[in-house]
Amino acid sequence: MTASTAERLNRARRGVGVSGHGPGAPAPRRKSVISARAWTLLAFALPSLLLLLLINLYPVIYAGIQSIRNGDLINAGDFVGFANYASVLSSPQFWSSAQFTLIFTISGVFGSWAVGLALALLLRTRIPAGNVFKVLLLLPWIVPVVVSATSWNFLVATPQSPIPILFTALGMPNVLFLASPVLAQVTVCIFKIWISFPFMMMMMASALASVDVNVYEAAKMDGASTWQTFRGVTLPIISRSTYISWILMTIFCVNDFPTIFLLTGGGPVNSTTSLVVLAYRTVFQNFQVGPGVAIAFLMTFVLVVISVVLYRQIRKVNVE
Amino acid sequence: MESQSSGAAFTRRGFIGLAGAVSATALLAACTTGGGSSGGGSAGVIKFWNQPWGGTTFNPLDKQITLAYKPPKGLGKATYQEIQWANFTQTYSSAVASNTGPAVSSGGGTQAFLFESQGKIAYADHLLDSWKKNGLYDDFLPGLIDTLKTKNGYAAVPYNLDMRVMWYNKSLLSKYGVAVPTDWDTYVAACKTLKSHGIYGYGTYAGAGGFTGGHNLVSHMINNGGGLFDSNNQPNCVTPENIEAMDWVLGLVKNGYVDPRSATYTAANAQAQYKALKFGMGWDTGGLASNVGGSVGNDLVVASPLTGPSGKKGALFFPNNIMMYTHTPSQKGSEAFLTYYYKNMAPLWTKNTGIGLPPLKSIAATKEFQSVPNNVKIINEWQPISKTWGAPGSNTVFLNVTTVDGTPAMDTFTQGILGGKVTAKAALTTLQNTLKANAKP
Numbered sequence: 001m002t003a004s005t006a007e008r009l010n011r012a013r014r015g016v017g018v019s020g021h022g023p024g025a026p027a028p029r030r031k032s033v034i035s036a037r038a039w040t041l042l043a044f045a046l047p048s049l050l051l052l053l054l055i056n057l058y059p060v061i062y063a064g065i066q067s068i069r070n071g072d073l074i075n076a077g078d079f080v081g082f083a084n085y086a087s088v089l090s091s092p093q094f095w096s097s098a099q100f101t102l103i104f105t106i107s108g109v110f111g112s113w114a115v116g117l118a119l120a121l122l123l124r125t126r127i128p129a130g131n132v133f134k135v136l137l138l139l140p141w142i143v144p145v146v147v148s149a150t151s152w153n154f155l156v157a158t159p160q161s162p163i164p165i166l167f168t169a170l171g172m173p174n175v176l177f178l179a180s181p182v183l184a185q186v187t188v189c190i191f192k193i194w195i196s197f198p199f200m201m202m203m204m205a206s207a208l209a210s211v212d213v214n215v216y217e218a219a220k221m222d223g224a225s226t227w228q229t230f231r232g233v234t235l236p237i238i239s240r241s242t243y244i245s246w247i248l249m250t251i252f253c254v255n256d257f258p259t260i261f262l263l264t265g266g267g268p269v270n271s272t273t274s275l276v277v278l279a280y281r282t283v284f285q286n287f288q289v290g291p292g293v294a295i296a297f298l299m300t301f302v303l304v305v306i307s308v309v310l311y312r313q314i315r316k317v318n319v320e
Numbered sequence: 321m322e323s324q325s326s327g328a329a330f331t332r333r334g335f336i337g338l339a340g341a342v343s344a345t346a347l348l349a350a351c352t353t354g355g356g357s358s359g360g361g362s363a364g365v366i367k368f369w370n371q372p373w374g375g376t377t378f379n380p381l382d383k384q385i386t387l388a389y390k391p392p393k394g395l396g397k398a399t400y401q402e403i404q405w406a407n408f409t410q411t412y413s414s415a416v417a418s419n420t421g422p423a424v425s426s427g428g429g430t431q432a433f434l435f436e437s438q439g440k441i442a443y444a445d446h447l448l449d450s451w452k453k454n455g456l457y458d459d460f461l462p463g464l465i466d467t468l469k470t471k472n473g474y475a476a477v478p479y480n481l482d483m484r485v486m487w488y489n490k491s492l493l494s495k496y497g498v499a500v501p502t503d504w505d506t507y508v509a510a511c512k513t514l515k516s517h518g519i520y521g522y523g524t525y526a527g528a529g530g531f532t533g534g535h536n537l538v539s540h541m542i543n544n545g546g547g548l549f550d551s552n553n554q555p556n557c558v559t560p561e562n563i564e565a566m567d568w569v570l571g572l573v574k575n576g577y578v579d580p581r582s583a584t585y586t587a588a589n590a591q592a593q594y595k596a597l598k599f600g601m602g603w604d605t606g607g608l609a610s611n612v613g614g615s616v617g618n619d620l621v622v623a624s625p626l627t628g629p630s631g632k633k634g635a636l637f638f639p640n641n642i643m644m645y646t647h648t649p650s651q652k653g654s655e656a657f658l659t660y661y662y663k664n665m666a667p668l669w670t671k672n673t674g675i676g677l678p679p680l681k682s683i684a685a686t687k688e689f690q691s692v693p694n695n696v697k698i699i700n701e702w703q704p705i706s707k708t709w710g711a712p713g714s715n716t717v718f719l720n721v722t723t724v725d726g727t728p729a730m731d732t733f734t735q736g737i738l739g740g741k742v743t744a745k746a747a748l749t750t751l752q753n754t755l756k757a758n759a760k761p
Contacts, residue, residue: 073413074438157527157589158581160596178527178584179739265528268583268735270728281728284409286758287434 067293073283077290084290085298093270094295097278101254101299104189104274108253109246111193116200120208121234123201141198149262152191153178181271184264188272192259196252200245207241208234240317247310254303275299364396364649366657369403369412369425373480373640374674381673389660395653403427416440416645423648424658428726430709432468432476432643433719437760442644443473447655456662459680461699467639467708467716475717476641477658480676483637484532484539485702486623487608488601489594489616492519501601503627504568511577514600522569522578523593523602525585526734531726533582534734535636536603538709538724540565542634543626547711548755553718555755557748561712564629566737566744573740583738587611594620606677606698622694624701637706639717640676677703720759729754 067084071077088094119137123130140148156163156177167175177187211234219229235242257276260266266273266281273281275295283292368386372379379402386400401422403411408427415421416435435441448465451457457465464478488500493510496517501507511521526533541547546561572578579585579593593599594612601623602608609620625633642661644654662680669678670688677699678684684699708714709721724730733751736742 072438073409074417074435074440153586153589157585158592158596159598160592174580176580179581184584262528264584265530265731266728267527267731268739269732273728284407285727286729287722288758 063293064297066289067297068290070290072287072289080290084294088291088294088298093273093278094275096270097273097275100185100272101274101276103185104192104256104260105250105253107189108192108196108256109249111189112196112200112249113204113242113245115193115197116202117204119197119201120204121230123205124208137201138198140195145195145258146262148191148195149259152187152263156187178264179268181268184268184272188260188263191263192253192256195259196249199252200249203241203245204238207238211237240314243310243314243317247307250306250310251303254299364653366391366396366398366424366648366650366653367401367422368398368657368661369401369422369427371403371405371408371426373426373676374668377671378668378673378675381667381671385661385664385667388664389657391653392656395656396649398424398657416647419647421645421647423654424642424644426479426640426642429482429638429640430717430719430722430725432641433470433717434722435643435645436470436472436475437719440646441475442646442648442651442654443475444468444477444644445473446651447477447644447658448474450655450659451662454659456659456680459682461679461681461684461703463715464639464679468641469716470718476643477662478639478679479642480640481606481637481679481703482640482676483606483698483702483706484535484603484635485606485698486601486603486626487523487620488623489597489599489619490621491619492597492600496600498600500623501626502624504629507601507626508572508575508577510601511572511575515575515577518598519600520577520579520593520598521601522572522582523590523599523604524578524582524738525587525590526582526731526738527584527586527589530586530590531730532587532604533738534724534730537566537569537734537737539603539634539636540569540628542636542707542711543632544628545630545632545634545712547707547709547713548724548751549710549713549720551713553710553713553720555720555723555752555759556713557752557755558745561630562748563744566748568629569737570740570742570744573738578738578740580740583735606695607674609694610674620694622697622702624697625705633705634711635702635706636711637703637708639679639708720755723755723758727758729758 065076068079068081069077070080070084123134123137127133155161158164159168163177164175167173176183178184215233215237216229219233224232254274255276256274257280260272260274260277261280264272266277276299279292279295279299281292282288282295286292370379370382370386373382383400383402386398389398391397403425409431412421412425412427412431412435416438432441448457460478461481464481465474468474468476468478486501492498492514493500496513496519498510498513499506501510507521514521524533524536538548541562544561544565546559546565548555548557548562550556569578573580579598581589585593590599590602590604591608591612594602594608595614595616597616605611606622609617611617612620625635627633642658644651644658648654666678666680666683666686667673668675669683670686672688677695678689683689684696690696708717709724710716710718729751732754733747736747736750737744
């Protein structure tokens, strides 16, 4: 007996394929004994697994140990339990850094995505010397961040810099792009968007390239406007790539040390100190290894949670 | 079938066993320190690590001096490694922790005290005793060696002096009829005149990597008889002298004599302001004129130390130093190399490599050094009145200095003062609380 349409759809939502395999399928009968072949394969993989464990797991375990001890850069110190976590979580600096990290990440992810998507859509149209533009637009991503930060410092730091001169000409003298705490945050976020949009542009361009043009023609025939086509056709089709790029950019932003440190050093008065900058300064400037590593672990935990949520979103998109 | 299977199984086991052995060997090799018991290198070689203390000619010349070392019989030669300033703390810490570090090195001004607290420093007492016999000890500028003395011994030996001094542009001051300030009141008056011509009178910087702004503030505190530490080497920031000094700076900020961007200026930004003739006076390292360069560099002159409201003179300085480590193939070898190095390091100054001021009187007396008037003035007028971070409690460097030198607490304090939106007492109290929380008993 063939399955009804409703049944098939229900199976599809649960992720069960035609053959009955898939995550939603009933669990197969488990074999009680692992086969000799499986043992052999495991043995073959063992050296690589050991290497991977040593390379990846050892530093994490070591850092975990450091986070529950009061050691320094050389000595392990004494066991202090979760005192480092408690002291970090009760520190106002941690929460103000967390707040800036959130601002920096949200603006970095969505700002660069918006600019990247807009440029990817623009570059789909036939414009003269389009390939040249593509290469030029990749430059912010390609150029080493040390060079970019120096250039941005040149652009905004002093009254003789080009952008302050422009603002003065527009009747807005004394705009302190880096010296005002709020403007410094804005400048750093814009700098991050500028550095990151080429990555988003590439991700979105490759996603857009996979869209069948017939879909657009069908939408056109149905009388959809450009905006309706973008919202109803383009965005849903590229949503999987969008979520992946958001996950990656979230990780890039939260872990971004050089962009902030090279441009402002975390100042003025800690206004641009993100969690990763705070962790660095705690370990290597205050020489407090335990609390610094605890900050890094808390960051990792939050990143894992965000990644899991976004991955679930991707799976949902796949099923739909 | 069975025999085939057996054969195959034997081959796989053999292969897996071999692969496992190779992996284990590779891992063990990777995990070893490589140095065995002689972390300073094999066959008693003394590993010397030095920083880029000057321009591009510094390290090649320094390397040349190091490699020319001919050790006494039975002691090892010296090798040379240049260590960049970027992340130098990590470089040294990881090397020292893994026993792959140097036998002798320079480094950050407080580095010796950090490693001394961890039992990694070989005290220089025996070396200095030997220098008392060969005249080297008496060649050091007065009081300099004792700035590096801890309760257990000398943690390091002075190498070059990093001074914080007052500079002015002689052409600008002359052009606008401004007399060179001699005390805090005349300094304010000079700033007022300069401001009327669109020039800032208090040039400084405290942005990314720019710790000089904070150094200058502590310099003013010392000028007024204050400072950050008491005689027990514990933080003691909220004192009348310090409050008065910071009120003086806040007054300069509020009157518009300080560029409002100073809190986030880098050293390069500040130098650009000197070049653009926007900074008429300011506070910086002894190398400002050469860093600015050109015609403006030639116009920059070191002023005499100001007299503070309490009638005192004073400033902050950093006795950058060279330290010896306990992990050495031979302590005797480390000391023999350092003796050679100090006897032969004069070209680092006489050939104008850009290194800070010399610790030895004999180098300061050379005609090459004497030909730079600014340097002579710093050595003659600023060095004798300058004190370490330990002021006013002591004139030494110690472990708790690591809580202020280039730390977030000091950055926040400095940027707060230069931003002008704090009171002196509130800023000093915040600094005191942070330093106290981070201080070692």
